[in-house]
Amino acid sequence: MQHNSNTSYTDWKLGLTKDLGKGFALAVAYVDTNAKESVYTSANRGRYLGKAAAWASITKTF
Numbered sequence: 001m002q003h004n005s006n007t008s009y010t011d012w013k014l015g016l017t018k019d020l021g022k023g024f025a026l027a028v029a030y031v032d033t034n035a036k037e038s039v040y041t042s043a044n045r046g047r048y049l050g051k052a053a054a055w056a057s058i059t060k061t062f
Helices: none
Strands: 011-021 024-033 051-059
Touching: none
Parallel strands: none
Antiparallel strands: 011 024, 024 051
């Protein structure tokens, strides 16, 4: 939304990836934002959409 500082936010991700060999890789990350909870809460479920999260993945290339 233009000209509304309440909807302005910054998000970031801090992550690491490790090559496990044989085409496999392991990745972990932490993502977060400074989005205002009063603005970024779902009207349907009442959940804060800017909640921080950690995740991990294993990938295989072929």
